[in-house]
Amino acid sequence: MIGLFLKDVINLKQQAKIFLVIAVLFIGISILQQDNSFFAMYMVVFTILVSTTAFAYDDKAKWDRYALTMPVSGRDIVLSKYLLVFVFTVLAFLLTFLLAFSMTHAFHESLTECLTISLASLALSSIILPVFFKFGVEKGRIVMMAIVLAPSFLSLLLSNLNFSAPAPAILSKLEIVAPFAVILILVLSVFLSIRIYKKKEF
Amino acid sequence: MNALELHNLTKQYDGFSLGPVNLTLPSGCIMGFIGENGAGKSTTIKLILNLIRRDGGEISILGQTLSSRNPALKEQIGVVMDESSFPDNLSLKNVDLILKNCYQTWSSERFFRYCNKFDIPEKKVIREYSRGMKMKLSIAVALSHNSRLLILDEATSGLDPVVRDEILDVFLEFIQDERNSIFISSHIISDLEKICDYITFIHKGQILLCEEKDVLLEQYAIAHCTKEQFSALAADAVIGARQNTFGVDALVLRHKIPRDIASDPASLEEIMLYYVKEHQI
Numbered sequence: 001m002i003g004l005f006l007k008d009v010i011n012l013k014q015q016a017k018i019f020l021v022i023a024v025l026f027i028g029i030s031i032l033q034q035d036n037s038f039f040a041m042y043m044v045v046f047t048i049l050v051s052t053t054a055f056a057y058d059d060k061a062k063w064d065r066y067a068l069t070m071p072v073s074g075r076d077i078v079l080s081k082y083l084l085v086f087v088f089t090v091l092a093f094l095l096t097f098l099l100a101f102s103m104t105h106a107f108h109e110s111l112t113e114c115l116t117i118s119l120a121s122l123a124l125s126s127i128i129l130p131v132f133f134k135f136g137v138e139k140g141r142i143v144m145m146a147i148v149l150a151p152s153f154l155s156l157l158l159s160n161l162n163f164s165a166p167a168p169a170i171l172s173k174l175e176i177v178a179p180f181a182v183i184l185i186l187v188l189s190v191f192l193s194i195r196i197y198k199k200k201e202f
Numbered sequence: 203m204n205a206l207e208l209h210n211l212t213k214q215y216d217g218f219s220l221g222p223v224n225l226t227l228p229s230g231c232i233m234g235f236i237g238e239n240g241a242g243k244s245t246t247i248k249l250i251l252n253l254i255r256r257d258g259g260e261i262s263i264l265g266q267t268l269s270s271r272n273p274a275l276k277e278q279i280g281v282v283m284d285e286s287s288f289p290d291n292l293s294l295k296n297v298d299l300i301l302k303n304c305y306q307t308w309s310s311e312r313f314f315r316y317c318n319k320f321d322i323p324e325k326k327v328i329r330e331y332s333r334g335m336k337m338k339l340s341i342a343v344a345l346s347h348n349s350r351l352l353i354l355d356e357a358t359s360g361l362d363p364v365v366r367d368e369i370l371d372v373f374l375e376f377i378q379d380e381r382n383s384i385f386i387s388s389h390i391i392s393d394l395e396k397i398c399d400y401i402t403f404i405h406k407g408q409i410l411l412c413e414e415k416d417v418l419l420e421q422y423a424i425a426h427c428t429k430e431q432f433s434a435l436a437a438d439a440v441i442g443a444r445q446n447t448f449g450v451d452a453l454v455l456r457h458k459i460p461r462d463i464a465s466d467p468a469s470l471e472e473i474m475l476y477y478v479k480e481h482q483i
Contacts, residue, residue, distance in 0.1 A: 003303030010296045011289045057289040061328075066287030069251050070304045071273035202253040 004072060004080035007063075008054045015053050019046055027099060036100050040114070043092035044121040050088045051081065051125060052144070055137040065202035074197045078133065082190055085125045093118040112175075119182045124148070126182075126189035133193045133200070203265050205229045205351045205383030206250070211259035213249055220245050220407040222259065227400065230380040232373065234394030234415075235387035236474060237404035243387040244284070246404065247355045250385075251281060264350055277307045280344030284356040286336030290329035294322060297343065307348035316342035320368070334361045341369060345376065352376065354386040358393050366390075370397050391471045403474060410477055415470070422473050423456040423465040431463055442476030453477070 023042065030036040058064060067077055093114055100110035127147055132140040205227045212221035220242045227233040237243050248254045250261055252268050261268065266275045288297060294317055302308045317324070320338040328336065337357060344352055352373070358366045374397055376382050388394055394401065401418055403411040411418065422441070432443065432450040439458035444451045453468055453476030468476075 003300045006303055007289065007292070007296075007300045010300070011291045014291055057291070061287055061289045062283070062285055063287050063289055065248075065251075065253050066281065066283055067304075068253060069276065069279060069281040070301075071276040071306065072304055073270035073273075075270070201255065202248065 001072065001076040001080050001083070004067065004077060005083050008080065008084045011057050012050060012053060015050075019049070023095070030099060031103065034103065036096065036103060039099055040096050040117045043096050044117060044124070047085060047088045047092050047121050048124060048128065048144070048148075051085050051129065051132070052137060052141070054081065054084060055132045055140070059137050068202065074200075075194050078190070078193045078197050081129060081133075082186075082193075085129065086122075089118055089122055089125070092121065116178070119179060123182045123185050126185045130189055130192045130196055133196045203229050204262070205231070205264060206233075206385055207260070207262040208246075208250070209260040209262075211246070211249055211261060212257045213245055213254065214257050215245075218242070218245075218407060220249075221409075223404075223409055225402050225409065225412050227383055227385055229383050230377065231399040232377055232384040232386065232397050233400040233402060234391075234398035234470075235385060235402050235404065236389065236391055236394060236470070237387075238389065238478065241404045242407040243404060244355055245407075247353060247385075247387060250353060251279075277305055277348050278350040280347065280349030280352045282337070282340045282344050282352070282354040282357040284359070286328065286331070286340055288328050288336075288339070291327050293327050294324050294339075297328075297339070301343060301346070305347040309346055313342060313346035316345055316372075319372075334365050337361055338365070338369070341372065345372070350381055350383070352382075352384045352386070354384065354388075356388055357386065358388055358390055366393055373397055391469075391474060395470045401470060403477065405478055411473075418470070418473065419467060421455060421457075422468040423454055423459075424468045424472055424476075425452045425454045425459055425463050425465040426450075427452065427463050435459060441473075442479040444476070444479065 023039075023046070026039045026042045030039040064077065068074065096117060097110055097114040100114055101107060104110055124147070128140070128144050131143045131147075134140070135143065206225070207227075208223050208225050210222040210224060212219070212223070214220075218240075223242075223246055225233070235243055235246070245254070249256050250263070250268075263275060264278060266272060268275055268279075292300070294314070298310050298313055301313075302310060317339070320335075320342060322331075322335055322339055322342065328339070331339065337360070341354075341357065344354075358369060361369070370393060373384055373386075377384060386394065386398070395415070398415050401411065401413060401415050402409060413421075425435075426449065427435070428449040429445075432440075432452060435452070435454065436458055439454050441453040441455070443453070453473060454465070456465070459465065
């Protein structure tokens with residue numbers, strides 16, 4: 001599995017350079033505007049782009065059907081992709097946290113904010129990865145767009161329906177439940193992906 | 203021990219059904235798997251490699267069954283697909299590093315030796331490779347772990363004759379070790395004629411022939427006869443025939459035709475063409 005993970009990291013190296021240049025740009029904007037929400041958004045997009053790009057390269061080279069002839073299993077291939085997403089999410093978290101903390105010097109606030117963003121990003125990846133394993137990156141992209149856009153449509157819909165914001169008490173409970181919910185989604189996602197992958201024909 | 207055994211292997215698709223496929227490749231031999239495009243070569247190879255699920259039959263590789271629970275067997279299978287399988291941005295060093303972490307029996311020394319021999323550029327990334335270079339890389343990879351059985355799907359197609367010849371030599375060298383075997387599919391039959399011990403011929407999902415090459419070449423001949431001579435031939439002596447202005451050329455079983463009919467040795471290509479013609483009637 002280490003080999004598979006290395007393959008993605010090395011293969012994405014070039015892409016990563018471009019991402020880094022954009023990241024620096026966003027950091028600049030964030031500091032100028034004293035608001036790091038831009039950068040945080042970018043980090044979410046970044047982690048999703050990482051997995052999309054990794055899948056796209058694999059698809060193009062028809063890597064999977066070769067990889068499966070090596071002493072690795074379909075399970076390894078699936079897990080290596082989750083490892084990739086996880087590692088990049090952690091990286092993105094550290095970057096956003098460092099930026100937020102250096103700007104606000106509020107440790108607890110920065111931590112909560114960045115953790116929330118990272119958890120949201122992980123949840124998003126958990127939904128997208130099984131889709132990629134099932135449909136491949138080409139068709140998966142359309143589904144991904146739908147998934148990414150769904151929350152904004154939903155909030156638009158809710159505000160149009162005069163749906164009032166939940167009470168602060170509920171929100172603070174949500175704060176405790178959310179991490180566990182995301183972990184649960186992630187674990188379910190891994191099992192679902194493995195199931196999907198095992199049924200796949202190449 | 204047999205390197206590869208297929209028993210009544212079947213796979214059903216909409217509009218195409220494969221099998222039952224039966225074949226046996228003894229250790230130390232090269233088997234050529236020939237047939238037109240769409241005859242079922244790649245499907246058979248994918249079934250062997252467990253990339254698609256079979257509907258029925260048995261597959262035994264080096265006396266074992268391939269599964270994710272048997273990684274040791276996968277170490278011993280070198281696979282070359284019809285396209286290079288490595289992502290675009292990798293260099294030779296990257297490929298070495300990655301595969302070192304995938305195969306326990308990986309030999310970097312052997313890998314770079316083959317890359318050197320094949321003139322694969324060290325500085326370029328795979329995106330910049332020609333088709334020939336990609337193919338050679340795949341072959342170098344297949345030979346750089348503890349492979350006992352090479353499975354090659356159209357590995358020589360799209361390569362120029364010089365490179366093809368080079369690669370065929372490497373295969374012959376590989377087969378010097380009697381524990382090693384090669385199963386190679388191709389529609390470039392002249393290549394296979396050069397190196398194979400066994401020929402399996404697949405047509406529309408059915409195995410028409412599975413025979414030692416020398417036996418095949420000895421058994422069959424192209425008879426050049428007049429129409430009268432042709433109609434006098436025993437029905438079971440003729441595999442396929444082609445009319446021309448002078449008479450009839452027919453693929454025949456050599457020992458079943460009268461001695462006075464002129465005949466030439468049949469090449470594998472002719473055997474395949476006449477067989478297909480016969481089966482189209």
